[in-house]
Amino acid sequence: MPPPVFRFAPSPNGLLHLGHARSALLNYDAARRSRGRFLLRIEDIDATRCRSQFEAAIYEDLGWLGITWETPVRRQSDHLADYRAALDRLAALGLLYPSFESRAEIAALVKAREAEGIWLRDPDGAPLYPGAAKSLPASERQRRLRSGAPFALRLDMDAACRLAGNLTWTEQGSGPGGETGEVVARPEAWGDVILARKDTPTSYHLSVVVDDALQGVTNVVRGQDLFWSTAVHRLLQALLDLPRPVYRHHDLIRDGAGKKLSKSSAATGLRELRLRGMSAGEVRRLIGLP
Ligand code: GLU
Numbered sequence: 310m311p312p313p314v315f316r317f318a319p320s321p322n323g324l325l326h327l328g329h330a331r332s333a334l335l336n337y338d339a340a341r342r343s344r345g346r347f348l349l350r351i352e353d354i355d356a357t358r359c360r361s362q363f364e365a366a367i368y369e370d371l372g373w374l375g376i377t378w379e380t381p382v383r384r385q386s387d388h389l390a391d392y393r394a395a396l397d398r399l400a401a402l403g404l405l406y407p408s409f410e411s412r413a414e415i416a417a418l419v420k421a422r423e424a425e426g427i428w429l430r431d432p433d434g435a436p437l438y439p440g441a442a443k444s445l446p447a448s449e450r451q452r453r454l455r456s457g458a459p460f461a462l463r464l465d466m467d468a469a470c471r472l473a474g475n476l477t478w479t480e481q482g483s484g485p486g487g488e489t490g491e492v493v494a495r496p497e498a499w500g501d502v503i504l505a506r507k508d509t510p511t512s513y514h515l516s517v518v519v520d521d522a523l524q525g526v527t528n529v530v531r532g533q534d535l536f537w538s539t540a541v542h543r544l545l546q547a548l549l550d551l552p553r554p555v556y557r558h559h560d561l562i563r564d565g566a567g568k569k570l571s572k573s574s575a576a577t578g579l580r581e582l583r584l585r586g587m588s589a590g591e592v593r594r595l596i597g598l599p
Contacts, residue, residue, distance in 0.1 A: 313345035321363035323572025392511035408442035432537035437500030
């Protein structure tokens with residue numbers, strides 16, 4: 310049996326906090342316990358928010374925690390061709406279409422739908438795509454693409470679900486409602502998700518699935534905030550013929566008000582704690598790890 314492969318995949322769009330330490334250490338400890346491999350991946354496809362100084366801080370903070378990782382580290386922005394190839398496969402299956410509305414136009418459409426009745430929201434609370442781009446005549450689609458208009462490439466969720474059939478994933482942790490074991494994937498709850506944009510040939514969902522497969526990741530250990538996204542990941546794995554890792558979603562560390570920690574709150578930032586003289590062992594105890 311090849312060794313299991315774990316990964317920690319932060320986005321360099323802010324400083325790491327205790328929640329990241331928990332995810333990173335859970336992965337690292339599990340890899341060590343199982344004589345597996347531990348990979349670090351930098352998820353930096355959002356060029357507007359990611360910064361090289363945050364990437365440097367990730368290496369510094371993880372090193373301080375006593376974590377070591379294989380090199381070279383995979384940085385997503387270096388691998389856009391891999392995501393483009395996956396998009397091409399989905400396009401060849403007839404599962405993608407461009408939509409051209411601006412954010413403001415989408416917000417207005419949602420408002421109009423909501424005035425007529427309930428308009429569904431995805432598991433993160435964002436309204437499902439309300440537009441009609443899927444039924445634009447091909448000639449009009451081509452005209453807009455040729456005009457250089459910005460667009461988002463969306464997955465035709467109905468068609469994708471029909472093609473993939475029923476899917477489940479193996480959950481070794483639990484979801485927000487205690488879901489565990491073989492969990493039924495309901496990707497349709499996300500509507501026609503965006504998989505790429507004109508200027509960024511990928512998205513979180515697409516790159517995470519492609520990378521986990523290319524890097525041979527067998528065990529995905531991450532925060533419960535990504536639990537429901539796993540349905541989209543399973544769908545993309547099925548459509549792209551990729552192996553399925555097992556998943557373990559862990560509970561999140563919350564602040565005093567019960568809210569998920571944010572990268573901007575200094576109080577729980579790893580750099581801040583280090584500068585205040587805390588040791589890596591104390592961080593472990595603070596987040597309930599041996
Ligand atoms: N890059 C994601 C984040 O920082 C995590 C992706 C994952 O673990 O699947 O929230």
